[in-house]
Amino acid sequence: MNRRLLILIIVLLVDVGSALGVVYTRHQSRHFAVELGVLEAQHDSALAEWSRLQLEQAWLADASQIEQKARNQLNMNRPESTRFLVVRP
Amino acid sequence: MIATGHTRVQLSRLYALLFIFIFSSFALIARAVNLQVTETEFLQGQGKARYLRIVDIPTTRGIISDRNGEPLAVSTPVDSVWVNPAEVLQSPENLEPLAAVLGTDPDDMERKLTQRSGKEFVWLRRRLHPDVARQIKALNIPGVFLQKEYRRFYPAGEVAAHVVGFTNIDDIGQEGLELAYNEWLAGEPGSKRVIKDRLGRTVEEVELVNESKPGNDLHLTIDRRLQYLAYSELKRTVLKHGARSGSVVLLDLESSEILAMVNQPSYNPNHPGSENDGLRNRAVTDVFEPGSVMKAFAMTSVLEQGNVTLATQVDTSPGTLQISGHTIHDHRDYGLLDLTGVITKSSNVGMTKLALELSPEHMWDTYRRFGFGEATGSGFPGESAGVLRNHSRWRRLEQATISYGYGISTTVLQLAQAYAVIANQGRLRQPTFIQGVSNPLISVIDPQLARQIAGMLETVTGPLGTGKQARVANYRIAGKTGTSRKASASGYASRYVASFAGFAPASNPRLVCIVVINDPTGDLYYGGDVAAPLFSSVVKGALRLMNIPPDDYSALLVDAGKASDSGVSQ
Numbered sequence: 214m215n216r217r218l219l220i221l222i223i224v225l226l227v228d229v230g231s232a233l234g235v236v237y238t239r240h241q242s243r244h245f246a247v248e249l250g251v252l253e254a255q256h257d258s259a260l261a262e263w264s265r266l267q268l269e270q271a272w273l274a275d276a277s278q279i280e281q282k283a284r285n286q287l288n289m290n291r292p293e294s295t296r297f298l299v300v301r302p
Numbered sequence: 303m304i305a306t307g308h309t310r311v312q313l314s315r316l317y318a319l320l321f322i323f324i325f326s327s328f329a330l331i332a333r334a335v336n337l338q339v340t341e342t343e344f345l346q347g348q349g350k351a352r353y354l355r356i357v358d359i360p361t362t363r364g365i366i367s368d369r370n371g372e373p374l375a376v377s378t379p380v381d382s383v384w385v386n387p388a389e390v391l392q393s394p395e396n397l398e399p400l401a402a403v404l405g406t407d408p409d410d411m412e413r414k415l416t417q418r419s420g421k422e423f424v425w426l427r428r429r430l431h432p433d434v435a436r437q438i439k440a441l442n443i444p445g446v447f448l449q450k451e452y453r454r455f456y457p458a459g460e461v462a463a464h465v466v467g468f469t470n471i472d473d474i475g476q477e478g479l480e481l482a483y484n485e486w487l488a489g490e491p492g493s494k495r496v497i498k499d500r501l502g503r504t505v506e507e508v509e510l511v512n513e514s515k516p517g518n519d520l521h522l523t524i525d526r527r528l529q530y531l532a533y534s535e536l537k538r539t540v541l542k543h544g545a546r547s548g549s550v551v552l553l554d555l556e557s558s559e560i561l562a563m564v565n566q567p568s569y570n571p572n573h574p575g576s577e578n579d580g581l582r583n584r585a586v587t588d589v590f591e592p593g594s595v596m597k598a599f600a601m602t603s604v605l606e607q608g609n610v611t612l613a614t615q616v617d618t619s620p621g622t623l624q625i626s627g628h629t630i631h632d633h634r635d636y637g638l639l640d641l642t643g644v645i646t647k648s649s650n651v652g653m654t655k656l657a658l659e660l661s662p663e664h665m666w667d668t669y670r671r672f673g674f675g676e677a678t679g680s681g682f683p684g685e686s687a688g689v690l691r692n693h694s695r696w697r698r699l700e701q702a703t704i705s706y707g708y709g710i711s712t713t714v715l716q717l718a719q720a721y722a723v724i725a726n727q728g729r730l731r732q733p734t735f736i737q738g739v740s741n742p743l744i745s746v747i748d749p750q751l752a753r754q755i756a757g758m759l760e761t762v763t764g765p766l767g768t769g770k771q772a773r774v775a776n777y778r779i780a781g782k783t784g785t786s787r788k789a790s791a792s793g794y795a796s797r798y799v800a801s802f803a804g805f806a807p808a809s810n811p812r813l814v815c816i817v818v819i820n821d822p823t824g825d826l827y828y829g830g831d832v833a834a835p836l837f838s839s840v841v842k843g844a845l846r847l848m849n850i851p852p853d854d855y856s857a858l859l860v861d862a863g864k865a866s867d868s869g870v871s872q
Contacts, residue, residue, distance in 0.1 A: 243505040250504045257379075260362070264378040267365075271373050271457030276530035297776070 355498050356511060361489035362452055363473055364517035366466055366480070368526040369559070369737060374466050375480065377452040377473070381435035382428040387415040389445030396443045403437045428471060429453045454480075458526060460568040461533045464583035465524060465560075465735065468571035476574075477581060479520065479735060482683045489517030521737040523559035528552060531843040533564040536817075539836040540566040543822035549585040550840055551718045553814040555805070558722060558731035558741055560680075561813075561844070563715075587684045589711035590818065593786030594648045594829070595803040596707030598724060601645060602747055602755055603668035604656045612754065615640050618651040626699040630654050645758040646767045648783060650706045657705030658698065665701065666693035671746040672720040672730070674712055679732050688712040707786060718816045721803045724759070725780075725811035728752035756780050760808045769802060772834035774842045776852035778808035781837065783829035788821065797821050802833035806841050807853040815841050 272278070283289040337345065366375035383404075390396065394412060401408035404427055411426075418424050428451065430438070435448060454469050456462070467478020475484035492514030497506040532550045540548045545566075552562040567580040574581070582588060604610060621635035632651045636643070644652035657665065669675065675690030689711045696704070703709040712720075715733060723730045728747035759780035762769040768783045781804020787794040801818045805811040817833040817840070826832050845852075 246504055246506045249507075261379045264362075264365075264376050267373050268376050268378060268455050268457055271376070274372070275457065276527055277534070 353497050353499075354508065355496055356493050357496050357504070359492040359494060359512075359514040360450070360452075361491050361514050361516045363454065363469070363489065364487040364519040366487070366520045366522060368462075368522055368524045368529070369561075370525065371521075372526045374458050374462050374522065374524070374526065375454055375456050377454050379450050380429045380432065380453045381438075381448045382451045383426045383430060383435070383438055384447055384449055385415065385424055385426050386422050386445045386447075387419045387424055388422070390443065391415055391419060393444070396441075396446075399441055400438070400443060400446065403434060403441065456571040458529065459572065460570050461530050461564065462524060462526070463568050463571045464565050464581075464585070465522070465529075465563050466571065468574050478583060478683070479522070482681055483520055483736075487517045487520060490515040522735055523554070523557075523561065523737050524563070524735070525561045525847075527847055528562040528844050529564060531847070532562040532840050533568075535836055535839045535843075536564050536566055539819060539832070543819060543824045543826060543832050545819045545823065545832075546821035547584055548817075548819040549714045550818075550836070551585050551714050551816045552840065552844060553718045553722055553733055553816075555722055555726055555811050555814060558719075558733045559737070560715075560733055560735050562840075583682065583684075584820075585714040585818075586680065586682045587686055587713070589686050589688045589713055590799050590820070591708050591711050591786045591789065592717060592801060593707040593784035593799065594650075595717065595782045595784035595801050596710065597645055597648065597653050597705070598755055598759060598782050598803075599669055599672050599674075599720060600653055600657050600665070600705035601641065601758065602672075602724075602751060603660055603665045604641070605751055605754060606668060606747070607660055607664060609659055610641065610656065612641055616644060616649075616652040616655050618644075618649050618655075621651060623651045623654055625654065625658075625702050626697065628699055630702065642758045642761055645782065646761040646764070648762075648768050653705045654702040658702060660701075662693040662696045662701050665704070666690070666696070668747075669704075669710070672723055673716055674710065674720065678713075678715055678719050680715060680735060682715075682735065685715075686713050688716055707784060714816050714818050717801075717803055717818075718814050721805060721816065722814045723747065724752050724755050725805035725814055726752075756805075756808065756811075759804065763804075768828075768830040769804070769834045771830060772802055772804060772837045772841075774806060774838055774845065776854055777806050777841075777845060778854045779806045779838075779841070780804055780808040780811075781834075783834060785827065785829045798827040800827055800829040800832035802829050802837040804837060804841075806845060807850065809853040812848070812850050813841060813844055815844070 363377045365373055365377075367373050391412075397408045397412055397415075401411050404411075415424065426446075438446065439448060452473060454473065456466060456468065458466070463478075465478055467480035467482075468476055469480050470476050473488070475481035475487070480487070490512075492510070492512040494510045495508045496504045497508060499505045532552060536548050536550050539545070548566045550562065550564050551560065553559070554561050563583070563585050565582075565584045569575065569580040605612075615638050617638055618632060618636045619638075621632040623630045630650050632649050633647075636647050636649050636652070639647060639649055639652050641656070643649070644656065669690055675688055677685045677687040691700070691709075700709050719730065719733050722733075723746055726743075727749040728745055728751065729743040729749075730746045731743050732741040734741055757780075759782055760778060761767055762782055763773050763779045764770075769781055772779055772781050772783075781802055784799075784801035784803070786799045786801075788797040788799060789795075790797070799818060799820050800822055801816070803814075803816045805814045815837055817837045819832050819836070822832050
């Protein structure tokens with residue numbers, strides 16, 4: 214009789230424990246799903262930022278811009294062909 | 303006794319109660335069966351609809367980049383604003399600030415929305431500036447929503463507009479390679495089923511309905527720096543000579559990759575308007591009568607036939623020739639010319655005399671082998687095949703004119719492909735816009751012969767040639783000038799197409815460049831005056847940018863010791 218009661222109690226405890234475990238993992242999974250959503254959103258916005266930066270870089274590196282800056286601000290110009298020296302090794 | 307009487311009453315009440323219990327439990331069981339068995343699907347579906355959502359997985363269109371990975375077309379997210387008219391019109395006082403942010407008239411907007419009040423979804427403005435989107439978000443008007451969309455930007459703008467093309471507002475390719483490779487670039491949006499909580503957060507991903515396929519990137523063979531160089535030089539030339547249009551194509555010989563392809567007029571692909579005239583990629587879609595640049599191919603045919611040698615002399619006096627009642631003119635009387643001289647001086651009479659010795663079939667076959675009369679297969683949308691009529695329909699006059707480039711039409715790209723054959727020792731390779739495309743070499747003419755023709759073409763930039771202005775210091779340049787009159791309804795008008803086709807360095811060709819200027823209206827209209835200087839400046843820049851060593855040092859050679867004394871930077 215006593216042994217049966219003991220087994221019953223143990224089984225009951227295990228049952229409650231596993232139920233709590235299910236609740237916990239369920240909670241965890243939802244929590245991670247939310248986190249995943251946040252990370253995905255971050256990923257998206259990082260991608261968007263990357264494409265914007267790429268565009269910005271492309272605009273800044275535009276040949277006409279560079280040429281203008283080189284000519285007007287830095288007073289650079291293309292050397293005449295007579296100013297080239299060809300050095301044969 | 304009383305007890306029994308009592309019992310009887312009690313019993314009947316008991317039975318009544320029992321009956322009610324049994325009846326109601328049957329009713330409950332029946333209802334349970336009804337719910338669990340017959341209506342279960344409907345109910346579960348309804349239940350799931352309360353928390354399960356299908357969410358789109360958006361994809362971005364692939365990036366188009368040049369050969370060095372510099373972006374030419376990039377998609378970036380922007381907001382578009384849409385409204386539910388009925389919801390917005392419930393509080394019309396909200397329209398005023400909304401219209402102010404969008405910079406439109408509130409009455410106008412109200413009218414528009416009233417007209418469409420039966421609908422639940424109306425775009426108000428697509429692809430907003432980020433600042434405007436932020437202001438609309440801040441207004442927080444019920445019934446006004448922002449939707450994330452992708453917008454395509456073209457950082458190279460008009461410089462690469464014709465090659466890259468553009469997409470429409472729904473991100474579908476409309477022109478150029480955006481159109482040709484639309485499916486490759488677009489990808490496929492997917493969808494997934496998720497569970498959302500009360501706050502709209504995704505708490506669980508249930509299943510993937512459709513996997514999303516992201517758009518693929520496209521790596522072009524275009525070099526943005528060369529593209530810019532060619533474009534700015536072309537634009538300058540077109541403006542200087544008041545030309546109607548113009549094209550430049552620059553081809554890398556090693557792989558037949560198109561390094562630059564530019565046209566004038568152009569357009570801004572970031573805001574493609576209605577400038578229909580500028581939308582075409584003329585270098586690929588438009589054909590023209592090439593004129594004298596074709597003499598290189600007629601000469602190939604002449605030498606292939608083998609009736610003549612390089613030393614053969616042709617009498618071009620008196621500079622005119624009557625064929626079937628038509629007179630063929632030379633610039634002036636060149637007298638006795640050898641074969642090289644015919645090319646150097648660009649003598650129509652000499653070329654005609656030589657070409658008329660050929661069988662039309664052989665001449666036609668030579669032209670075909672160079673790729674004329676057939677699209678190059680570059681994969682560009684709207685590519686033209688040009689016109690080369692079958693030899694069986696050639697009359698004598700036609701054979702004569704085809705030898706110097708009339709009565710035949712080609713695209714600029716075809717011409718580039720054909721000149722690459724001469725530069726590449728008689729081997730033809732299909733030109734390509736896309737990196738990594740396999741385009742095998744096909745041998746179409748004898749390598750020895752190709753070298754002979756290349757040698758003839760080099761004299762064109764020599765002291766006696768018509769193309770002196772195509773020279774590039776320290777490099778040997780081979781090429782051919784062309785000046786053709788444009789055909790119009792009433793015969794050939796006094797309008798011209800000036801062209802120059804050539805390659806460099808002549809000793810070991812790396813680049814093929816074709817320049818075509820259509821209808822220069824200034825005093826100058828010869829290929830040698832209009833197109834050759836443009837060829838020179840484009841090729842000069844390209845040789846420098848591509849680090850191609852000079853092959854003609856004679857002018858500026860110093861020995862190393864002297865250079866270190868005086869300083870190389872001088």
